[in-house]
Amino acid sequence: MxxxxxxxxxxxxxxxxxxxxARGTTLTELANETGLTPSTLSRLxxxxxxxxxxxxxxxxxxYRVPLDELVGSEHAGDxxxxxxxxxxxxxxxxxxxxxxxxxxxxxxxxxxxSVWGAPALKTHEGYEWFYVMNGTIRLVLxxxxxxxxxxxxAEFDTRVPHWIGSxxxxxxxxxxxxxxxxxxxxxxxxxx
Numbered sequence: 001m002x003x004x005x006x007x008x009x010x011x012x013x014x015x016x017x018x019x020x021x022a023r024g025t026t027l028t029e030l031a032n033e034t035g036l037t038p039s040t041l042s043r044l045x046x047x048x049x050x051x052x053x054x055x056x057x058x059x060x061x062x063y064r065v066p067l068d069e070l071v072g073s074e075h076a077g078d079x080x081x082x083x084x085x086x087x088x089x090x091x092x093x094x095x096x097x098x099x100x101x102x103x104x105x106x107x108x109x110x111x112x113x114s115v116w117g118a119p120a121l122k123t124h125e126g127y128e129w130f131y132v133m134n135g136t137i138r139l140v141l142x143x144x145x146x147x148x149x150x151x152x153x154a155e156f157d158t159r160v161p162h163w164i165g166s167x168x169x170x171x172x173x174x175x176x177x178x179x180x181x182x183x184x185x186x187x188x189x190x191x192x
Contacts, residue, residue, distance in 0.1 A: 011072050012056075013047040019063045019070075020045070034058035090115050096175075108174045110137070110166040121161035127179040129155040130164070135172025138165050 020030055020041075027038040034041075035058055043049035051071075060067045083095040096105035108130075119140045130137075131153045139146045140163040141156055147167050148154060156162060158178075166172040 008071055009050055010047055012051050012070060013045045015070060015072065016041075016051075016059060017045040019065070023063070030059075030062060033062045103177050103179045106176045106178070107133075108176050110135070110164070110172045110174070112169045112171055113138070113166045114169060116165045119163035119165065121163050123161050124158050125180060126158040127155070128158050128176065129153065129178075130174045130176040133173040133175055135170050136167040137172050137174065138167040139163075 020027070025033075027041045030036075030041055031038045036055060040049065040055070044051055044055065056067055056070055060070055063070075083097075085092050085094045087093075090111045092109040094107040094109075096107060119138075121140060132148050132150050134150055136150075137148045139148060139154055141154075142160050142162070146154070164174075
């Protein structure tokens with residue numbers, strides 16, 4: 001076995017312990033869930049026993065994590081698209097869907113207002129709808145300067161000059177839907 005394999009295997013135990021402790025589970029509870037004995041689990045966590053695939057599979061299921069996360073392996077070229085958060089100009093975008101065309105969904109986290117300078121209005125093709133989940137948002141839309149709080153929503157044509165940012169010294173979170181080809185969000189109203 002190579003040194004790098006030894007290093008990977010040595011890191012499994014602390015990872016297993018951290019997952020169990022974060023979950024607030026005892027060795028006995030985990031043993032009941034996985035079919036492994038408490039002593040085996042303890043030896044795995046303390047690095048006194050090398051993990052086998054037969055031991056790691058039920059642990060991955062119990063912790064609801066991919067097997068790769070337990071062993072800390074490098075990304076192995078999965079052909080699927082994995083939606084990962086992206087930070088751009090201080091904002092964090094968490095994609096919630098990915099498809100060609102159509103409406104795109106994101107969770108967007110805006111940093112505190114002090115991070116921004118004066119609003120720089122921009123335009124682009126599309127239509128946007130957002131819902132303020134946390135914090136307070138400032139929306140400059142053409143000549144309007146609006147403040148929206150948690151629970152409020154806005155929708156607008158993105159060809160109108162606009163700027164969005166946190167309205168105060170707290171970060172703010174939005175659920176945003178953007179139709180880059182100008183699609184509008186369709187809302188249905190149901191009678192009581």
